[in-house]
Amino acid sequence: MPDMLAEQQAIGTRIKARRLALGHTQADLARALGMTQGWVSKVEKGTISLDSTSLINRIAAALACHPNELIRRPYVHSVPENQWQASADLIMRELRRYDLTPSFEGTPRPSEVLWQETVRLARLRDAAQNRAIITELPDLLAEVRALAEVSAGHEREEGFALYALLCKFAHTSAHALGHPELVALACDRAAWSASLSADPFMPAVALGMRVWDLWGSAAWDDSLTLADKALAQLQDAYDAGDALAMRVWGAGQLRAAVSAARAGREQETEDRISHAREAAARIDALPEQPFDRYQLNFSAGNTDIHAVSVQLELNKHTEAIRLDGRADPAHIATLPKSRRGHHHMDMAQAWLRDHNRDKAFRELRMAETLAPQLVRNHPVARATLGDLIRGERGRVHEPLRAMENRFKASN
Known part of the structure; x- marks a missing residue:
């Protein structure tokens, strides 16, 4: 079989x-x-x-x-690919001793330098290199915690802001790799450090992590309540036109849209997507884009692909296909490979539900090409591939068999 x-x-x-x-x-x-x-x-x-x-x-x-x-995640890989789990244990150790003397030896680098490390981590995340991120994080967490410990004033606050953002990277990567204990602990520590950071929007970013966590228990109503709590913290700054507040607010609306769609609230889903489009348009109209210290990747393109994704959540695959056809390719092209990989996974599902196996396979192959590590280990992509194989009449054609072998090699 x-x-x-x-x-x-x-x-x-x-x-x-x-x-x-x-x-x-x-x-x-x-x-x-x-x-x-x-x-x-x-x-x-x-x-x-x-x-x-x-x-x-x-x-x-x-x-x-x-x-x-x-x-049954995390999936079992080859020995080199499993090394991230040892690094995950080190991250857990750092997060558990958050209120003890930092383990970092030496003098931590200034916050201005360490913020650039988050840009490098964001590039790895956007390329779906989640194992690489997990490997990088133990030493960085120890260093930024040491920065907060030995510094005072603004530099101390920036140390805690950096710690919260590193927790966010741990949270995202652990989700992708399948490490629920690290997901939960990173979420808790992000909230703790955000509260000490004096960053006006970092607490809302940390709440956004919890929204994602609540999806795991299918607590759609609770996730919406939490999303609105985060959005309320941002509302005044958003209305005033603060560029970073608009970015966090827009990302929060997209997460709320997913929650509403999974709860079956069609009109609310549409409203949330509309709010996100408004935020994206306001950001695009700014004369200068600020440094996104939260590394959220919120944009018009991200809104476009969420608009497609939530239609699938609402079991409206025809509408998903229609919206994908209307989306601006230039917007989609600006997205990182990880986000485009997710989008093509969604479209593979949409075309499969539309009984167009050829287009479904092409979309899944595109997703795999863009973000192989992400897609080959994603349960939905694996289920889609299984459905394509199941639907074959007689012998499985060679490109499909080759894809199965690549997925198998990653497991």
Whole structure:
């Protein structure tokens, strides 16, 4: 049996085992999900793929477990590719001893120099080099914590702001690689350091991390409440035209749009996307763009691809295809490879639901070309590939088989 199909069966087996361990029937799980007992049966047999993150999260929430327990992440790689987990342990150690004497030896560099390190990390993130980020972070976290410890005044506050942003990089990379304990701890420490930073918008950035975390437990209403809390902290500065506030506010609206779509709130989803477009237009109209110390990548292009993504969350793949056709290619081209990779994964799903397998495969191949590490380890991309293989009549064609082999080699 092809590996991608076997993987779907293994996920179904784990769902069944978890359900039985809780003493639930298939009908119980079906009621919790708003699905049929027959649908649950097919999922457990692996004949229906879990082709969206929100669906995986909903099932995990209904079974009172973390989504990674069902999809078995982090995936097991070759020895060199697994080295990031040792670095993740070092990050956890640094974050746990946050209020103790810093472990950094020597004199920390000034904050002005260390902010440039965050630019380098952002380039790695944009290229979906999450293992490289995890490897870099232990020493940087120790250094910026030492900066906050030995400095006073503004330099001390900048040390805490840097610490919060490094927690954000840890949070994003740990999400991508599948390390929920690091995700949670990074989120907590970001909030702690943001409160000590005197940066007016960093607390809202930290709240945005929590919004993302709440998606893992399918707590869509709570994530919207938290998003609005963050947006309220920014509103006055946004209205006054502060460039950084507009960037954080716009990014917050996009996360709120995802939360609303997953909650099935179609009109609110549209409103949030509209707010984000407004913010992007205001930023584009600025005579000069400030240094984005939060490394958020908010833009018109990011808004365009979120507008497509939320339509898929609302199960409106035809609208997703239409919006993709209307999006400005110049906007999309400005996005980093990681974001474009996500977008092409979405479009692969949209075309697959539209029963156009050729276009689905081309989109998935484009996603893999742009961000191979991200895509080959993404559960939705793997489910999409499994569905493409499942739909083959007879022998799997060579380009599809070659893609499966590359995905297999990464696992």
